[in-house]
Amino acid sequence: MANVSTLLADRRAEFTGYSFAFLDDMAKREIRRSILKAIAIPGHQVPFGSREMPIARGWGTGGLQITLALVGPTDAIKVIDQGDDASVNAANLRRLIAKTTGATEVYATHEATLIQTRHRIPEERLGAGQILILQVPVPEPLRFVERSVAAARAMHAERDYAQMWLALYEDIVRRGEVSAGAGYPVMVNHRFIMAPSPIPRWDIPKLHHAQSLFLFGAGREKRIYAVPPFTDVRPLEFEDFPFDTEHFDGKSCIRCGATDSYLTESPREDGSKVAVCSDSSYCDDTLSGRKVVNRW
Amino acid sequence: MVEPLEPLLRVRNLTKVYTSGNRRVLACEDVSFDVYPGEVLGIVGESGSGKSTVLQCLYQDVAPTSGQAFLASYHNGEHSIFEADRRERRELRAHQISMVYQNPRMGLNLMVTAGGNVAGRLLAADWRRVSDIRDKASDYLQRTEVPLDRMDDFPAFFSGGMQQRVQIAKALANGPELVLLDELTTGLDVSVQAGVLDLVRDIQHTTGMTAIIVSHDLGVIRLLTDRVLVMKDGHVVESGLTDQILEDPQHPYTQLLVNCVTA
Numbered sequence: 001m002a003n004v005s006t007l008l009a010d011r012r013a014e015f016t017g018y019s020f021a022f023l024d025d026m027a028k029r030e031i032r033r034s035i036l037k038a039i040a041i042p043g044h045q046v047p048f049g050s051r052e053m054p055i056a057r058g059w060g061t062g063g064l065q066i067t068l069a070l071v072g073p074t075d076a077i078k079v080i081d082q083g084d085d086a087s088v089n090a091a092n093l094r095r096l097i098a099k100t101t102g103a104t105e106v107y108a109t110h111e112a113t114l115i116q117t118r119h120r121i122p123e124e125r126l127g128a129g130q131i132l133i134l135q136v137p138v139p140e141p142l143r144f145v146e147r148s149v150a151a152a153r154a155m156h157a158e159r160d161y162a163q164m165w166l167a168l169y170e171d172i173v174r175r176g177e178v179s180a181g182a183g184y185p186v187m188v189n190h191r192f193i194m195a196p197s198p199i200p201r202w203d204i205p206k207l208h209h210a211q212s213l214f215l216f217g218a219g220r221e222k223r224i225y226a227v228p229p230f231t232d233v234r235p236l237e238f239e240d241f242p243f244d245t246e247h248f249d250g251k252s253c254i255r256c257g258a259t260d261s262y263l264t265e266s267p268r269e270d271g272s273k274v275a276v277c278s279d280s281s282y283c284d285d286t287l288s289g290r291k292v293v294n295r296w
Numbered sequence: 297m298v299e300p301l302e303p304l305l306r307v308r309n310l311t312k313v314y315t316s317g318n319r320r321v322l323a324c325e326d327v328s329f330d331v332y333p334g335e336v337l338g339i340v341g342e343s344g345s346g347k348s349t350v351l352q353c354l355y356q357d358v359a360p361t362s363g364q365a366f367l368a369s370y371h372n373g374e375h376s377i378f379e380a381d382r383r384e385r386r387e388l389r390a391h392q393i394s395m396v397y398q399n400p401r402m403g404l405n406l407m408v409t410a411g412g413n414v415a416g417r418l419l420a421a422d423w424r425r426v427s428d429i430r431d432k433a434s435d436y437l438q439r440t441e442v443p444l445d446r447m448d449d450f451p452a453f454f455s456g457g458m459q460q461r462v463q464i465a466k467a468l469a470n471g472p473e474l475v476l477l478d479e480l481t482t483g484l485d486v487s488v489q490a491g492v493l494d495l496v497r498d499i500q501h502t503t504g505m506t507a508i509i510v511s512h513d514l515g516v517i518r519l520l521t522d523r524v525l526v527m528k529d530g531h532v533v534e535s536g537l538t539d540q541i542l543e544d545p546q547h548p549y550t551q552l553l554v555n556c557v558t559a
Contacts, residue, residue, distance in 0.1 A: 158383045162390075162420035169419060170412045172426055173448055239425045 021068040022100045027051055031069035031224070035215060038226035043188025044156070045139050050222040054096065060118060061219025063135035064093055067116045070131065073102040078112035082264070083120040083278035090118075109281045110294070119182065121203040123261045123282040125294035126212035128229065134197040136218040139225065141185045141195040161193055164236065172241050184243070185236050188227060193236070201245045202262045206296045207233040253277040256286035260295075302368060303330035304506050305354075305474060310363035312349050323349040324530040327363070331474070334504045338521030338538060340511060340553070346530040347510045348398075351476045353378075354508070355395045356385050367392060369473060390420040394467040398479035400459035403466065404451050410437065410462045411447040417470045436465040440495055457488035461495065468499065475507040481516060493519055514553065518542055526550045 021028065027049070034048035053061040071077060079094040081087040085107045093116060098105045106112050109124040118135045126132060142152040145163040155161065164185065171178045178184070182198035186207065196207060197216055207214060207227055214227040227233055235243040252259045254266075254274040261282050263275040277283035285292050307330075312323040324346030331337050339347040353360040356377070364376035369392055370384075380388060394417070397403040404413050414433040415423075423429050434444055440461040451459050460480060467475055477496070481489040497520055499505065509520055517524055517538060524541050526534040526549065534547040545551045 154382070158386065160383075160386055162416060165419040165424075166408060166412055166416045169415050169426065169429065170408060173409065173411060173430070240427050 016100050018100050020101060021071055022054070022096065023051060023065065023068050027065075028069040031065055034224045035066065035069065035226065038215070038224045039213070039228050041192075042228055042231045043192030043194040043225060045223040045225045047222055048224050050219045053219065055093070057220040058137065059089060060093060060116070060135040062217030062221075062224070063116045063118070063133045063219075064097075064217075065219060066133045066215050066217040066224065067093075067097055067114055068100075070133075071097060071101050071103050071114055075101075075103040075113045076106045076111050077103045078106050078109065078115045078281075079117070080115065080120060080122070080280070081118045083117075083122070083262070084280045086280060107281055107284070109279075119198050119200075120262070120278060121199055121206045123277075123279045123295070124285070124292050125206075125296050126210065127294070128211045130212045131215060132212055133215045133217060134199070136195065136197040136216045136223070137220070138183075139195055139216065139218040139221050139223040141193045156192060159191065164193055168236060168238070172238065178237075178241070178243075187234050187236060189231050189233075194225065194227075194233075196233075200262060201235075201243070204233075204235050204243070205245070207231075209233075210296075248275065251275045253283060253286075256283045258283065258286045261286075301332050302373075304333045304335075304368050305331040306364075306366040306373070307331075307350075307354070308364045308366075310350060310353060310365065311361045312346070312353055312358065313361045322346075322530045324353075324527070327525075327527075327532055329525055329532070329535065331506060331508060333506055335523065336500060336507045336509060336521045338509050338511065338517040338524040339527060340514065340517050340524055341527035342512060342553075344529075345527040347512075347527050348478055350527075351395070351478050351508065351510050355389070355393060355476055356380070357395075367474070386420075390417065391470065392473045394472040394475050396460075396463050396467045396475065396477045396480050398482050400451070400456065400463040403463040404459060406450060406452040408450070409448050410442060410451050410454070413451065413462060413466045414469045417466060421470050432469060433465075436469045437462070439499065440465040440468075441491070455488075457484050457492065460484060460488075460492055464492070464495065464499075468503075468505070471503075473506060475505055477507055477509045479511055480509070481511075481513065496520060514542065526553070 031048055034046045038046045051065060053064055055061060077094060077097050079090040081090040094105050097103060109122040114131050116133045140152055142155055142164060145167045146152045168178050182200055183195055184201050184204055186194050186196050188194045209230050211229055213229055216225045237243040248263050251263055253263060253276050255276055258277055261277045261279055264278045265273045266276045267273055308328050310327040311325045314321040314323055327350055339350060341347045352358045354365055360378055365378060366373045367377050370377050377388060411433045414436055415429045418429050418432055434447060437447055442458060442461050451462050481492055511517055521538045524538045525532050528549045534550045542554055545554050
């Protein structure tokens with residue numbers, strides 16, 4: 001411990017003039033308490049005192065506050081936006097975290113101890129020591145079926161989810177399928193319906209009985225919730241309309257050639273579109289010949 | 297020897313007082329009655345007599361000031377349904393008691409299709425197969441004579457009569473033990489009224505449902521009910537078999553009521 005605190009003191013002095021990890025100590029303790037409560041009640045939204053951050057609300061302040069409350073100087077930090085380490089927002093967040101803590105910046109999924117993410121869960125299976133922190137715009141899955149926040153909370157408390165099921169039923173009747181693409185609602189631990197943040201359906205099965213811890217932070221809405229390791233997480237589905245992920249039949253990544261990852265479309269100058277891996281770490285691995293053995 | 301029939305519902309000393317500031321308005325007082333399985337009970341009275349309040353208390357839209365109501369299937373009839381907590385109250389509404397409001401807009405979710413409105417009750421009862429839900433919903437909509445090609449339309453665009461029929465289908469889906477019907481034909485024109493009344497009578501005959509029908513219309517009461525309570529100023533003034541009450545009214549108010557219709 002001695003060398004950690006020495007290191008910490010050195011780095012703090014060396015780097016910024018802000019507190020270690022930007023937030024003051026009391027703020028971090030309050031956030032950690034909320035995180036512990038969230039882990040104790042999987043899928044339940046715990047209120048927390050969301051702080052003003054040096055980025056605007058809606059740009060990942062919830063995820064950032066969780067990351068900053070947990071990060072230590074020996075952590076390896078990875079930040080991705082739509083799977084991409086190099087996007088401007090991800091790069092800025094990663095730089096802020098590293099600068100105020102001395103944590104190492106990494107791109108490779110398997111090297112990271114903390115991964116803050118928007119809209120994706122990495123393709124490589126996360127291990128027992130890793131924590132994935134998701135940025136959440138709308139933490140309330142019932143928002144779209146119940147306008148009143150108080151009524152929605154009562155519905156959670158009473159496990160009264162008929163309205164949600166009715167919305168899914170109406171979707172199937174009128175469109176032939178459940179239209180939710182990103183952020184497909186899930187049932188956590190047979191108790192709470194949870195908004196998994198806008199991850200694609202492709203990533204939904206990864207939440208079920210994972211080895212890693214998932215934390216969800218909504219800065220604007222001031223809510224933290226969690227899926228602890230080995231928790232039951234199931235998409236809401238009717239018996240005769242089972243949940244299905246996206247399919248990329250016949251398509252492969254134009255960069256690395258992968259056919260087994262979540263692909264996004266990238267426009268070219270001539271107006272055509274090409275498919276490319278959304279997870280840049282996985283794409284790099286495939287390109288460099290590193291075999292990712294741990295898949296979900 | 298025939299076992300005496302247990303009542304499905306026992307209402308005892310139901311009282312509702314509305315207060316606003318220092319003013320107290322008595323809606324109903326000391327209303328007691330039994331409803332037996334398969335029976336249709338009518339409550340008749342002029343507007344303001346407290347008859348709708350009785351229904352609203354039983355459906356727990358409003359909390360009674362005092363009194364009890366024992367439903368045979370709720371804690372074996374040992375506890376009053378007014379003691380139910382929020383979750384139990386929701387269970388009661390999902391499985392045991394349903395309500396048809398005078399205004400179909402009260403009972404329907406207009407943002408949801410006609411089929412979805414009926415499906416809602418099935419979903420609340422944990423049905424999880426879309427095809428089963430659709431079969432059941434279309435069965436009930438057919439029974440209430442809602443054309444099936446309107447099943448996936450929004451009831452906001454339906455006529456009042458058809459809205460009322462959708463509401464009845466919704467109330468009957470999932471086979472509730474007790475159906476409360478509040479002035480179900482009042483807002484409808486005469487020919488549509490007749491259709492809705494026929495419908496309710498047919499369903500009652502085929503399913504043997506237990507119901508309480510509130511109406512100020514003695515024609516409705518005569519057509520549909522086995523027994524009737526007559527209410528005036530929040531009190532039950534007379535009760536008995538419908539034929540008996542309408543043919544041989546004892547209380548002056550009931551006599552007046554019956555004379556108004558026949559005169």
